[in-house]
Structures are given as C-alpha cells and as structure tokens.
Amino acid sequence: MGKVLITGGSKGIGKAMAEEFLSRKYDVILTARNKQDLENTKKELQKKYKNQIIEIEAADLISEESWDILIKKYNEIDILVNNAGMVKLGYSYETENRILLDGIRLNVEAPCFLGNYYIKKMLEKDDTDTIRGIINVSSIAGLFPHPLTVFYSPSKYFLDQYSCNMRYEIRKKYKNSRVNVMSLCPGAVDTEFTGKAKFLKMKAFCRKFRFLNLMMSPEYVAKSAVKDFFRGRKRSVPGAFYKTAGFLVRFLPERLCAKLMYEGMVKETE
Numbered sequence: 001m002g003k004v005l006i007t008g009g010s011k012g013i014g015k016a017m018a019e020e021f022l023s024r025k026y027d028v029i030l031t032a033r034n035k036q037d038l039e040n041t042k043k044e045l046q047k048k049y050k051n052q053i054i055e056i057e058a059a060d061l062i063s064e065e066s067w068d069i070l071i072k073k074y075n076e077i078d079i080l081v082n083n084a085g086m087v088k089l090g091y092s093y094e095t096e097n098r099i100l101l102d103g104i105r106l107n108v109e110a111p112c113f114l115g116n117y118y119i120k121k122m123l124e125k126d127d128t129d130t131i132r133g134i135i136n137v138s139s140i141a142g143l144f145p146h147p148l149t150v151f152y153s154p155s156k157y158f159l160d161q162y163s164c165n166m167r168y169e170i171r172k173k174y175k176n177s178r179v180n181v182m183s184l185c186p187g188a189v190d191t192e193f194t195g196k197a198k199f200l201k202m203k204a205f206c207r208k209f210r211f212l213n214l215m216m217s218p219e220y221v222a223k224s225a226v227k228d229f230f231r232g233r234k235r236s237v238p239g240a241f242y243k244t245a246g247f248l249v250r251f252l253p254e255r256l257c258a259k260l261m262y263e264g265m266v267k268e269t270e
Contacts, residue, residue, distance in 0.1 A: 001025040002078030010037035012191035014083040016222035027053035029074055033060045061110040062102050071117050080118045082111035083137040088150040095150050107155035122179050133180035135229055136163045140187040140242050144249045145258035148265040183235045184225045187242035188215045
C-alpha cells in the first residue's frame, strides 16, 4: 500500500498508530529515542504482521542532526505521523530555559521541518489513486488556554493551526490533490505518561465517569484518527465527550476557560 513514518512510535499513540496502519497493509518506520523500546515494539508487531515491513530508527528529535539523518535515510514516504513530543507541568516563568527550548524544538520545530520536507515530496508525486499526507498529533489542550502546561498547550495550539493552514493552502493551490494534512487533538489518553503519580487524581476522576470515555485507550485514538485521515478531515477529535467539549469551549470567555483549567491543574498537582 505505502510507507508510513511515525515519530515517537515505540509506545502509546505512536505504537497504536503503527498497528492501525499495519492492519491496513502499510509498511511502517518507527522512530523514538530508546532503541530497546523500538526493538521490543518491532518484535511484538512483527509477530502479528509478518508480511509487512517494520523498520526502526533510534533518533532524539530534539537534535537537529537527527532530522537530517531521517530525511536522508527515508527520502520518500506516503504518510508522516508527527507524534513525538514532551510535556512539562508547572509555572512557565519557573521553567529552565533549556527545558523550555527543548520542548519547543521537539513539539514545534521538528514537526515543521519534517512536515515541510515530506509534503513537497508528496505533492510532487501526487495522484488520484493514493492518499498521502501528514497527521500532526496536537491535543485538545491546544484548543483553549491551559495554564500550568508551560510550552505544551501553546505548542499544540501552534501545531493545530499550522496543520489547518497547510491543508487550506494545498486545497487552494492543488485543486484535485489527495494530499491531506490533519491535526489530531485527543483528550486524556491512557499512556505511560498519564500513568505517573501526578495524574492519579485525574485517572480516578475519569474512572468515576467511565461511560463518558474520558480516559481513552491509544488504540481507540489511533483507530479514530486514521479513519478521519482517510476521510479527508481537517481535524480529528476522538471521543464524543471531547468533540462536544472542543466545540463548546469556543463560546466560553477566554478568562473563564483559563480559570477553570488553572484550578483543575492546581488540584491535580496538590
């Protein structure tokens, strides 16, 4: 079918994305910082998808050198999933500059660099038979003010808007193009990160309202995202609760939204 490059592909949403594309007969390239995690993921997936090619590449995308290594080694792909990212909670002005800049480089600069490179390649070989494009993993937290997330919420807002703008530009310049750029904005996802002690209160709250699917599985998010991508959607917000919240929050005053998010984060980290 084609080839998919997934950053942050060894765990969580990235791993679930890999499985979803493999189930659709795509070959995948997985990148992550930890080589052992990548090897374990490849071994697990290869048992199930014996006829698909699974390649792995250990890469720390905070380093600009790793961007060049990736595009030279994997010059042409059909779909890029920019999933790698990092989170830092706390007060922005108390965050070390090194951590702040690393977060911006990983969450913003790396997806932009890879996206700009590969989208040109995709447009060059664009045809009506193959769907190509980019899935940029943003967050529901990027759709409204979210204090105490330092660079995370602002970087996800940027990535969401960058995706929407690029998609619009392609639609205008290449009328019949099947190249799509989609922003994925999940809410809470049950991953290794949300399994940390600081999120135990949030997970307990989500369990009380399990019927709302507040804490989604990576597999659920990946399945929804890939389905929306092939439908040509601009933005994918998995889960009925988060779709509704993402819509309603547009009508809330910014100050009220920031207040609610701030108070929620303070309670979470107490």
